[in-house]
Every structure is written in structure tokens, then in C-alpha cells.
Amino acid sequence: MPNMQRINRESTPPVSAPRNTLSARPRFSRENVTKALFVVPAAVFTVLFFGYPVVKNITMSLQDYTTKTFFTGEAPWVGIKNYATIFGSNLFTPALLNTALFTLGSIAGQFVIGLALATFFKRRFPLSNFLRSMLLLPWLLPLIVGSATWRSILDQDSGILNRSLEGLGVIHDPIPWLTSPAVALSAVILVNIWVGIPFNVTIIYGGLQDIPEELYEAAALDGATGWKAFRNITWPNLRPVVSVVLVLGVVYTLKVLDIILGLTNGGPANATQTLAVRSYQESFINFQFGSGAAYSNVLILISLIFAIIYLRANRRAVDE
Amino acid sequence: MGTKSKMRSFLAVAGVASLALTACSGGGSGSTAGSNSGGDVKTLTVLDSYNNDPDKSILQASIDKCAAQVGVTIDRTTVPGKDRMQTVLQRSSSRTLPDVLMLDNPEVKDVASTGALSALGDYNVDTTAFAGNSLDAVTQDGKVYGAPVPADTLGLFYNKDLLAAAGVEPPKTWDELKAAAAKLTKGDQYGLALSAAATYEGSWQFLPFMWTNGGDETNLDTPQVKEALQLYVDLVNSGSVSKSVINWTQADVKDQFVAGKAAMMINGPWQIPALEASPNVKWDSVQIPINKAGQTPTAPLGGMVWTVPMTGDKAKMAKAAEFVQCTGSKDSQMSLGKARHTVPVRADLHEEYVKEVPTMKTFTQQVENARARTGKLGKDWPKAATTIYTAVQLALTGKASVQDAFAQAAKG
Structure with a gap:
């Protein structure tokens, strides 16, 4: 039974x-x-x-949220006035453009250098583990310390970078890294690339470890080594990791604030203003929390678009 | 332990969490519950931003003296200067403002206009002994909201050896300043250093030239203000001042001066301890140079202010006012002024003060004629300050002409 x-x-x-x-x-x-x-x-x-x-x-x-609000609790409703203020501001378009350039430049630099270093460290050689862990240093250093150090490195007159370049005969006049509106954004991007490399190397290196060694061995038998092996084995297998690195990189870079504050504070002549800097300055320097929130909402919206792209890309990968 | 009892403990935790949240969000509306704890006040809480030694312990000694005099013990908290306003805002929304609060003088009117500070007159604190210019920063609608601690300002420091070697006298006018700076510029060494950073520090350093020349923050688009900007542009374009000044803080300026890379600098007396720590630099100071004969060197008045926040506890607020009254006394002002290289804000002390601290002679004169930044604009000052530093940056980088810089900067 x-x-x-x-x-x-x-x-x-x-x-x-x-x-x-x-x-x-x-x-x-x-x-x-x-x-x-x-x-x-x-x-x-x-x-x-x-x-x-x-x-x-x-x-x-959507409110007139100022210092007074903190004490009285009153924040009069003003509708879209704060958005009208920020969109009408002379600084909005430059800040948006700078945000885009800053993000694109940083991501491109971080990713290419990160990928190159990760591929390089995939080979085992004496001290490779030690050197790889040293790469994490920029990540462990507080950003405010890092940016203060970079500020002295990039000083026009006595900074070590200009001094070295002059000594090597590469340049004759010192480069105004942080003092020329034409150069400052590039200098800030340069520093942000330095900050972002450890993240890229770590994730990409992890991805490379997951690619089975047999694939390379089999390919080598067929004569595919070096660049061919990279194009046909490494890159396709790395794709899911690459999408994670890029999308997270974009979201992290959009909101970068401390590096810019530490290096230029949005100057010279507003040349390094980004949406994140505008949001910070409106909220915590001018105490116009309404406008500051409006700026950060624009930033959130942009991040959200990339988050959706990321989720869709991921879903497709899972479906496959 | 069955699921039921797990569930119960979970609910209990959730309940506590939600209670905690309501407690947090309690701030906001209405007036504070006036909990009169009677006349017997034993302790006062104090919040200030002298978070580093030696200033921290110097102020502690000054606080202790007044605490002993009014018969209370002090529970003191310090925060970094840049976090001060954020802390004040957080604490005012959570109704945990200290009994005695130290603010920077340009912040007082803004905070007072929120209703968070009580007028010192309500406790019969006598503020008549304070110098008029120091009261400008703390007086709103005819009521005085703070007692200034000894003040600082800006002046022109010069390296005695470098000037003597070049045969240059300390400049008294803008023309002399330009000539001296040009003569003192050679090799690695600039004639003059100043801060033109994209921060309030940059605006603060521009004010002495702007005000001395008769410029006014209520209307920045005037010849007087533009002449001051032209002076900056001339100094940088002639190479007497480094182009890097648009990225220098006042601490950077001091470093350049101490390293012998600048023969003169615009800076304040709070740098004197650092200058005295490097005895190879022989320095002295003069007032800010003037543009035309008959002008008075007018620099901004810097310095902190003691205030009595509206905490709702009447007895404590009265005691706090007593404490603040004490900090304005001759003894307190004199000892704190001597210890920190700051000028007592009581005219009746200046003669004695200069006698005791001769290095402060120039700065004492400069403080007497100094102007409060928020004297005219009140809580609208930050906007003008932003316009000023932006205009300076636009002009020094060549993004705008001196003529257009202020109009362009004002559009923000």
C-alpha cells in the first residue's frame, strides 16, 4: 500500500x-x-x-528649501522653479558637456589601461602578485589625499610633472595643468583615470581568470596566439565582464566629486564644473538645497538610463 | 525556538526600528517644547570649529576661564570648519543645537534669519563695548545676535631680506606694488603671492583691493571694482604673480612665501605662528596698498562669533548669555587675542594690545578700518562672493575682459 x-x-x-x-x-x-x-x-x-x-x-x-527650512521646517512649494533656474543657468550646458567629456575620457582611459594591465598580469612572472596588489594603492588612498598630492604634482611652476618633462626636454614652457581653462579638464580626467585603474584591473583580471586555459592551448595548436588569441578568445569571453565594468564605471564616474573639488574646485573660470560639482556647490556652499536637488535629480536620471542599459544587457546575456 | 517566537521577536525589532525612525523625523515644525529645568544650570554644551591644536587648547583655556566665572562646567564639541554650517543645520532640524554656538561672522545673519539664534539684548548682554564694524556682521533688524571673538583681517607681508637686497621699500600704493613686484620677480621667485581660488577664500582676498578703491558689493559693475580687477590682471600678466594663484589657497600662498618663492604676500595674522616657526624668513607687514592718495586701506573683517541658539531651555539660554557676555570682557579678549594673533574687537584695548604684541601693529590698524562682509548684503552675501571669485577667475584666465568679467560672472 x-x-x-x-x-x-x-x-x-x-x-x-x-x-x-x-x-x-x-x-x-x-x-x-x-x-x-x-x-x-x-x-x-x-x-x-x-x-x-x-x-x-x-x-x-520642487521646494524652496534653504537654511531656514532646517529650523522652521517650512519649505514652500515652488513647482518647477528650481528646474527653470538650473536649466536657465549659464553654467548648466557647460556642466553637462563637462560631465559627458569627463565620463567618456575617464572611462576610455581607465578601461584601455586597465585591460592592458590585466592582460599583462595574467602571465606569471616574479613579483607579479606583489606588483598587482601595488596597483590597488590609488584605491586604498583617501581621494582627498590623492587629489592634494596630484595638485602639487601638477603645479605649473614647481610641480614635479612639469619639472620632469622640462628636464627630459619634452616641453619648453611649463604646461598650465590646473590653471588654464583649456587644459584643466584634461588634467582632472588624467587624475580620475589614475583613480579608476585599480577597479578596472581587478574586475577584468577576475574575468580573465575565468577563461579556461584549454581554449588558449587549443588555439595555439591552430596557430592563434598573441593578438589573434586575444581577439578570438579573450575578448568574446570577456564580454559580460566588460559590460559590468563599463556600466558601473559610467555610474561611478558621473558622480565623481571629491577629485574635482580637491584639484580645482570647479575652476579655473568654471572649466571643470560638472553636474555633481554644481549640485554640491548649490546645496552645501550656497545652501540652495532646492536647486542642488534639481541638479542631482538630473544626474540620477542620467545614471538611471545607464542602469537600465546595464540591466537589459545582463538580461540578454542570461537569455543567451 | 519555534517560528512563532522568531516571528514575535522580528515584529518587536521592526516596531522598535519604526519608533526610532519617528523619533528621528520628529524635527521640523512648530516651536520647541520649553522645558524649563529651573534656575540651577550646572553644565552648558558648546560647539565650535577650532578642532586643531594649538587653537583648540587655546580656546579651551579661554572657555574654561569664563565657565568658572559664571559657575558652570562645559561640554564642548568641535567640528572641522568646513563642516560647521552643515552641523548647525542638522542640529537645528533635530532640535539639538548647543547652548553656546560659535559661528563665522558672515554666517550669523543667515542663521539668525532662520530664527535659530536669540538676540543677546533679551538677556541684557552689554554689546556696546564692541567695535562698530564687528557688530555690523552680527546685527540683524537692529538686534545683536553674537559676541565677536578677537578678529583677523588681511595685510601685506614682505620678506625683509629680499626687499633689502633688491633695494625696494614696502609698497604703499598700487603703482609701488606693481613696481616692487616686478623688481622682486626673478628666476624662481615671484614678486607677490595671493589667493585667487574659485572659493570664498578668493573673494575674501580680492575685497581689500576692491574696498580700498571705493568699490562696493551692492554693485560690482563699477569702475572702482574693475580697477581692482585690472590690478590683479596687470600683476599676473606682467609675470610678477604666478598664474597658479587661481588655484592657490591662503595656506599655499604662505608656503610659497616661506619657501622664498614669493617676496611678498597677501595673507592674515593667523599665519604668524607658521612664519615664526621658520626663522630663516625675516618678515614684516604693512597695510594693504591704496590706489589713490586719500584712500584708507580697507580689508574684510574676519573672525568667529559666540551666539546663543534658541534651544527652548530658558534657564540655560540665560546662563549661556552670561557666558557669552564674559567672552567679551577685557580680560578674555586680551588673553585670547594675544594667544592667537587676533585683534581684540574692543577699541579700548588696542593700545595696550599693540604694546604687548608689536608684530600685530599693522593688523590692529587694519582691523580698525575693516569692513564686515555681510554688513550690507546680509544673507545675500554668498551670491556676491561667488560673483567676485568667478569674475576674478574669468579675467585672470583671459576668458573675459576686465570690463565684462563681473557682468558675465553675475549671470552664474
């Missing part, structure tokens, strides 16, 4: 099984509560630390 029963149960069509469970069990069964408990912490966390700030930021951008 027990045998029979088991066979019977197993022979019931699988489709009806879930429905049976649902109707048979009460709504607040132990199982459902347990399921809910798995979701609740994540949901509470998301609502508290992502939902609330985003909603608050949006409402703040």
Missing part, C-alpha cells in the same frame, strides 16, 4: 501541484510567512535607504 500511494502522488500532473498547495494551505501558513521574511529585510532596506532619499530628493527639488 505505501508504495502504491507514492506512485499515485508522483503520477499527479505537475501543473496542478502548486495550485493544490495554494488552496490547501492557509494564507498565513508557516511557509508563506517564511517566504515573506526572506523578502522583508531587503524590502525594508531598499525603501529606507533608496526609496526615501530618492523621493525626498524629488520633493526637495
Whole structure:
């Protein structure tokens, strides 16, 4: 008999099984509560630390939110006035353009150098592990320390970079790294590339480790080594990692603030103003929290677009 | 432990968490609950931004003296200067402002206009002894909201050896300044260093030239203001001042001066301890040079202010006012001024002060004629300050002519 029963149960069509469970069990069964408990912490966390700030930021951008608000709690509703102010500002278009150039330049530089270094460190050689861990240094250094150091390196008159270039005969007149509006953005991008390399190397190096060695061995037998091996084996296998690195890189770079504040504070003559810097200065220098929130909402919107691109790319990868 | 009891403990935790959240968001509307704890006040909380030694312990000594005099113990918190306003805002929204709060003088009017500060007159604090210019920064609608601590300002420091070697006298006029700076520029050494950074520091350093020449922050698009900007542009374009000044803080300026890379600098007396620490640099100071005969060197008045926030506890607020009154006393002003190279803001002390601290002679005169940044514009000052440093940056980088720089900067 027990045998029979088991066979019977197993022979019931699988489709009806879930429905049976649902109707048979009460709504607040132990199982459902347990399921809910798995979701609740994540949901509470998301609502508290992502939902609330985003909603608050949006409402703040529609209010006249100033120093007074902190004491009186009154923030008069002003509709889209803050957005009109920031879009009408002379600094909005340059800041948007600088944000785009800064992001593109930084990502391109970080990624190419990161990929080259990761490929290089894939080979084992004496001290390779030690050198690879040294690469993480910019990551471990507080950004404010890093930018202060770079500020002295890039000093026009006595900075070590200009002195070295002059000594080597590469340049004759010192380059005004941080003091010319034409050069400052490039200099800031340069420093941000330095900051971003460890992240790129680490992730890409991890991705390279996942590519089976046999592929290279088989390809080598067919005569594909060096550049050919990279193009036909490394690059296609690395694609999912590359998409993660690029999209996260974009989102991280869009919001970079401390490096620019430390190096130029948005100057010279507003040449390194980005949306993040504008948002910071409006909120915490001018105490116009409404306009500051409006700037950061624009920034959030741009990040969101890239986040969606990332999610879609990922979903496609999973489907494949 | 069954699922039921797990569930219960989870609910309990969730309940506590939500309570904590409501407690956090309690700030905001309405007036503070006036909890009168009676006349017997034993401690006062103090918040200031002298977070580094030696200033931290110097101020501690000054605080302790007044605390002993009014019979309270002090619970002191310090925050870095750049976090001061953010801390004040956070604390005012969570109703945890200290009993005694130190603000920078240009912040007082802004904070007072939010209703967070109480007028010192309400506690019969006598502020008549303070110099008029120092009260300009703390007076809103005829009420005084703060007691200034000894003040600082800007002047022209010069390297005595370098000037003597070049046969240059310390400049008194803009023409002399240009000539001296040109003569003192050679090789690695610039004639003059100053800060023209894209921050309020850059505006603060421009003010002495602008005000001395009769310029005014209420209207920046005037010949007087533009002449001051022209002076900057001339100095940089002639090579007497490094192009890097648009990225230098006042600390950088001091470093250049100490390293002998600048023969003169615009800076304030708070750099004197650092200058005294490098005895190979022989220095002295004069007031800011003037453009035309008959002008008075007019620099901005710097310095902190003690205030009494509206905490709702009337007894504590009264005691806090007593404490603030004490910090304005002759004794307190004199000892703090001597220890920190800052000028007591009471005219009746200046003669004695200069006698005791001769290096501060120039700065004492400069403080007497100094102007408060928020004296005219109040809480609109930050906007003017932003326009000023932006215009200076536009002109020095050649992005705008001196003629157009202020109009272009004002469009923000």
C-alpha cells in the first residue's frame, strides 16, 4: 500500500501541484510567512535607504528649501522653479558637456589601461602578485589625499610633472595643468583615470581568470596566439565582464566629486564644473538645497538610463 | 525556538526600528517644547570649529576661564570648519543645537534669519563695548545676535631680506606694488603671492583691493571694482604673480612665501605662528596698498562669533548669555587675542594690545578700518562672493575682459 500511494502522488500532473498547495494551505501558513521574511529585510532596506532619499530628493527639488527650512521646517512649494533656474543657468550646458567629456575620457582611459594591465598580469612572472596588489594603492588612498598630492604634482611652476618633462626636454614652457581653462579638464580626467585603474584591473583580471586555459592551448595548436588569441578568445569571453565594468564605471564616474573639488574646485573660470560639482556647490556652499536637488535629480536620471542599459544587457546575456 | 517566537521577536525589532525612525523625523515644525529645568544650570554644551591644536587648547583655556566665572562646567564639541554650517543645520532640524554656538561672522545673519539664534539684548548682554564694524556682521533688524571673538583681517607681508637686497621699500600704493613686484620677480621667485581660488577664500582676498578703491558689493559693475580687477590682471600678466594663484589657497600662498618663492604676500595674522616657526624668513607687514592718495586701506573683517541658539531651555539660554557676555570682557579678549594673533574687537584695548604684541601693529590698524562682509548684503552675501571669485577667475584666465568679467560672472 505505501508504495502504491507514492506512485499515485508522483503520477499527479505537475501543473496542478502548486495550485493544490495554494488552496490547501492557509494564507498565513508557516511557509508563506517564511517566504515573506526572506523578502522583508531587503524590502525594508531598499525603501529606507533608496526609496526615501530618492523621493525626498524629488520633493526637495520642487521646494524652496534653504537654511531656514532646517529650523522652521517650512519649505514652500515652488513647482518647477528650481528646474527653470538650473536649466536657465549659464553654467548648466557647460556642466553637462563637462560631465559627458569627463565620463567618456575617464572611462576610455581607465578601461584601455586597465585591460592592458590585466592582460599583462595574467602571465606569471616574479613579483607579479606583489606588483598587482601595488596597483590597488590609488584605491586604498583617501581621494582627498590623492587629489592634494596630484595638485602639487601638477603645479605649473614647481610641480614635479612639469619639472620632469622640462628636464627630459619634452616641453619648453611649463604646461598650465590646473590653471588654464583649456587644459584643466584634461588634467582632472588624467587624475580620475589614475583613480579608476585599480577597479578596472581587478574586475577584468577576475574575468580573465575565468577563461579556461584549454581554449588558449587549443588555439595555439591552430596557430592563434598573441593578438589573434586575444581577439578570438579573450575578448568574446570577456564580454559580460566588460559590460559590468563599463556600466558601473559610467555610474561611478558621473558622480565623481571629491577629485574635482580637491584639484580645482570647479575652476579655473568654471572649466571643470560638472553636474555633481554644481549640485554640491548649490546645496552645501550656497545652501540652495532646492536647486542642488534639481541638479542631482538630473544626474540620477542620467545614471538611471545607464542602469537600465546595464540591466537589459545582463538580461540578454542570461537569455543567451 | 519555534517560528512563532522568531516571528514575535522580528515584529518587536521592526516596531522598535519604526519608533526610532519617528523619533528621528520628529524635527521640523512648530516651536520647541520649553522645558524649563529651573534656575540651577550646572553644565552648558558648546560647539565650535577650532578642532586643531594649538587653537583648540587655546580656546579651551579661554572657555574654561569664563565657565568658572559664571559657575558652570562645559561640554564642548568641535567640528572641522568646513563642516560647521552643515552641523548647525542638522542640529537645528533635530532640535539639538548647543547652548553656546560659535559661528563665522558672515554666517550669523543667515542663521539668525532662520530664527535659530536669540538676540543677546533679551538677556541684557552689554554689546556696546564692541567695535562698530564687528557688530555690523552680527546685527540683524537692529538686534545683536553674537559676541565677536578677537578678529583677523588681511595685510601685506614682505620678506625683509629680499626687499633689502633688491633695494625696494614696502609698497604703499598700487603703482609701488606693481613696481616692487616686478623688481622682486626673478628666476624662481615671484614678486607677490595671493589667493585667487574659485572659493570664498578668493573673494575674501580680492575685497581689500576692491574696498580700498571705493568699490562696493551692492554693485560690482563699477569702475572702482574693475580697477581692482585690472590690478590683479596687470600683476599676473606682467609675470610678477604666478598664474597658479587661481588655484592657490591662503595656506599655499604662505608656503610659497616661506619657501622664498614669493617676496611678498597677501595673507592674515593667523599665519604668524607658521612664519615664526621658520626663522630663516625675516618678515614684516604693512597695510594693504591704496590706489589713490586719500584712500584708507580697507580689508574684510574676519573672525568667529559666540551666539546663543534658541534651544527652548530658558534657564540655560540665560546662563549661556552670561557666558557669552564674559567672552567679551577685557580680560578674555586680551588673553585670547594675544594667544592667537587676533585683534581684540574692543577699541579700548588696542593700545595696550599693540604694546604687548608689536608684530600685530599693522593688523590692529587694519582691523580698525575693516569692513564686515555681510554688513550690507546680509544673507545675500554668498551670491556676491561667488560673483567676485568667478569674475576674478574669468579675467585672470583671459576668458573675459576686465570690463565684462563681473557682468558675465553675475549671470552664474
